[in-house]
Amino acid sequence: MAEPSLMLREQDLPLLVDLYELAMAQAYWRFGMDDDAVFSLFFRKLPEHRNFVLACGQQQVARVIESLRFxxxxxxxxxxxxxFESGFLDWLRQWRFTGSVRAVPEGTPLFPQEPLLEIRAPVAEAQMLESLVMNYVHLESTLASKAVRLVLAADGRPVVDFGMRRMHGLDAAWRGVRAYRVAGLSGTSNIQAGTDFGLPVKGTMAHSFVQACEDEMAAFRMYAELYPGTTLLVDTYDTRGAVRNIARWLKDNPDVDIGGIRLDSGDLGEEARDCRQILDEAGLDHIRIMASGGLDEYQIESLVAAGAPIDGFGVGTAIGVANDAPAIELAYKLTAYQGEPRMKKSTGKRSWPCPKQVFRRFGGDGRMQGDLIVEASEEGEGTPLLQPLMADGRLLRDAIAPLEDQVRYTREAVASLPDQQKQLALADQAYPVRLSESLEEKQAQALERIAQLQEWHYQDQD
Structure with a gap:
């Protein structure tokens, strides 16, 4: 067998399926089951530490679907x-997605049972996309949902992504930066992803550079000469001593351009106060203080609430692995086939049948007031969230907004959340989401049909 590629290639995404998806596709093909089906991507409950999920990636995956070829x-x-039979493999050679996709905009806050996207296509086509779609949307939604909490905790101060080194794979490190930009981060240390997705590339130095130099000040002088406006890492040996030395150096060399210092260890609040005092007393109030070192949103919220004079935050592992809620229980379920409602009845995993739409109501102050999940053919009060992305297997013109517009939309959408949903602690009251009477009636009818079919089957066996 030939050596595999060092990285998964984009052209190999058609094989990024679980075996059962192609096994079922062959069964659909073999028995002539080629009617249209609707599959819905949603989650049944929020992750333990989340008041909402920031949907991300559901529009981007449509680009992937359009290009799939065996x-x-x-x-x-x-x-x-x-x-697999030879006839089925011949069918795969000609396979193209021919269906339609609807999805909520990138950066939409969502709640349990609300579809992130819905796919309508011949059943085998839609079934084959399950793992690919779930993996793609799960990664970006998980990371965006973590990133937006950091943005909220920082309360207007910039947050920079330092998470690439510990992320679960290079694909995650790359695509994560797009999710971070949608969620409102201010920068990333990841050069490839930052330049690809238009997120400013930021970074300072590592302790190794300071250690490799003759002394700390030699390291600072070289960096300042090479990178005017740089941020200096000051905690390699003695944080306060380093800042005092910088203050004396800048007093004697007023033309040297230092933009900031970075604190990466210790009691960040206390050290920031002491360093701010040293800098201010030296007339260096323009030098900013950035903090990093194992930060998460809870620590950032605590530092901000305590009034720590920190101007920005770098976050690594916590954002890269979404440490407190690394998974969303996404489900990709059949909700209609041959024009009839279909659902899952399993204990604890009962699903809602039918293609759907979500209507979101806003108050006079622009805040979200509640959502109504309805059948796709129903009307409701408010703004419909699911919008067409693909038809007849092709992306619709201008269906996917430019990334900068997605960032703006997300910022406005998050700002419109009720205050309880924006806090880091779990909200006392869940955001109100209702299902329409028609949808509840369709579920009851589907359950009755399932019961009748089971009864008929058992009688037939007798």
Whole structure:
């Protein structure tokens, strides 16, 4: 067997499926089941530490769906599994997504049972997309939901992503930066992703540079000469001593341009106060203080509430792995087939049938007041969230807004949340989400149909 590629290639995404998806697709093909189906992507409950999920990636994955093609190499690999008929493999050679996709805009706050996207297509086509769609949307929604909490905790101060080194894979480190930009982060240390997604690339120095130099001040002098306006890392040896030395150096060399200092250890609030005092007494009130070192939103909120004179935050591991809520229980479920409602009845996992729409109501102050989930054909009060993205297998013109517009939309959408949903602590009251009477009636009818079919089956067996 040839050595595999060092990285997953975009052209190989058609094989990024679980076996059962292609196994079911072959069964659909084999038995002539090619009617339209609707699959809905949603979550049943919020992660433990979240008051909302910031939907992200659901529009971008439509670009992936449009370009999927099975190559001869893909077919050869599937042949080697000895599970697929030659006729089905021929069908895969010609496979193209021919259906439609609706999704909420990138950066939309969502709540349990509300679809992030819905796919309508011949059942085999839609079934084959399950794992790809879930993986793509899960990553970006998880990271965006973490990032927006950091933005809220920082209360207007910039937050920069330092998380690449400990993230779960290079794809996550790259795509995560797009999610961070949507969520409102101010910068990233990741050069590739930052330049790809238009998020300012920011960084300072590591302790190793200071350690490698003859002494700390030599390191500072070289960096300042090479990078005017730089931020100096001051906690390698003695934080306060380093800042005092910087203050004396700048007093004697007023033309030297230092933009800030970075604190990366210790009691960040106390050290920031002491450093701010040293700098201010030296007339260096223009030098900013940035903090990093294992920060998360709870620590940032505490520092801000205590009035710590910190001008910005760098966050690494906590954002890169979404440490307090690393998973969203996304589900991709069949909700209609052959024009009829379909649902899952399992204990604890009962789903709602039918294609859907979500209407969001706003008060006179622009704040969100409540959502109504309805059948897609129903009307409701408020703004409909699910919008067409694809039709007949093709992206609709201008359906996906430019990234800068998505950032602006997200900022406004998050600002419109009720105050309880924006706090880090769990809200005392859940955001109000109702289901329409028609949708409840369709679920009851679907349950009755399931019961009748089961009863008929058992009688037939007797």
């Amino acid at each position: 190559t001869d190499e893909h077919i050869r690999r599937l042949e080697d599994l000895n599970r």
